[in-house]
Amino acid sequence: MTVLQQGHWNWPSATDFDIQEIISCLPIIYPQQTDIITWRSSDGKFTTAAAISLLQPPSPQVLWHRLLGGKFKIPRHDFILWLALLGRLSTMDRPWVIHNEDGCVLCDGSHMETHEHLFFNCSYSAWCIAVLKRCVRFRWPGFGWPRDILWASKDGEVSTSKNAAARTLLASMVYNIWMERNSRRFLATSSSAESVALKAIEETRLRIISEDSRPSLQLYVLYRVWKIPWDRG
Secondary structure, X not given: OOOEEOOEEOOOOOOOHHHHHHHHOOOOOOOOOOOOOOOOOOOOOOOHHHHHHXXXXXXXXXXXXXXXXXXXOOHHHHHHHHHHHHOOOOOOOOOOOOOOOOEOOOOOOOOEOOHHHHHHHOHHHHHHXXXXXXXXXXXXXXXXXXXXXXXXXXXXXXXXHHHHHHHHHHHHHHHHHHHHHHHHHHHOOOOOHHHHHHHHHHHHHHHHHHOOOOOOHHHHHHHHHOOOOOOOO
C-alpha cells in the first residue's frame, strides 16, 4: 500500500485522534508543481535561533542566575555553583550514586550528605561561613540552602563591586567545600575549615586585584574590606 495514489493522499483509516489530526493538517498535493522547502515564519527566512526556539521553547528565568558570572567571576567555581544550585552534584542522597557510606565526610558522619547539609548546615561548612563573616564581612542568613539562595539572589539584585565580590566568594566557598569533600571521600586527605575558608577568601581577593577596574569610592571601600593595598592614586 502506498500513501500516495493518483496524486492524492491515501492513508489507512486511523482511530487515534492525534493521528487523525496530523493527517488533517497535511497539505493538498499539486502534482503539476515542483516541491520546494520553505520556512514558515513571518519573513519566510530560516534562522538557527528560530529553529532552536521551536524545538526547545525558552524556560522561565530563575532568580539565582544573578549569582553566576559578574566581573570577578572564576569560571570553574561558577560551574560547581551552577551544579549546586540545580541540585546536580553527586551527593550521597542521589539515587544513582553507588556508595557504602552515605554520611557526610566533613562532620561526624551522622547526617546524610545532601546539598542542603553541605551548604551550609554541616558544622564544618558553617564554620567556613563564620570565617568569611569574620574576615570580610560576608553576609549569609543561614535559613537553609533553598531559602538562602533566594535571599542571596534578591540581595545581589543591585550591580555593585561589593555584590560582585560576594558572588565570587560564594562560588569559591561552594567550590572549595566540594573539593574538600572529594579529597576526604576519595583521597583520605583533609584540611581544616579555617584553611579552606581562607583559601576561598584569597582566591577571591586575587581575582579582585586582577580586575582592571576604574578607581572609585565604591572600589576603595571594597579594597578596605578585603584588606587590599590601595595604590591607585
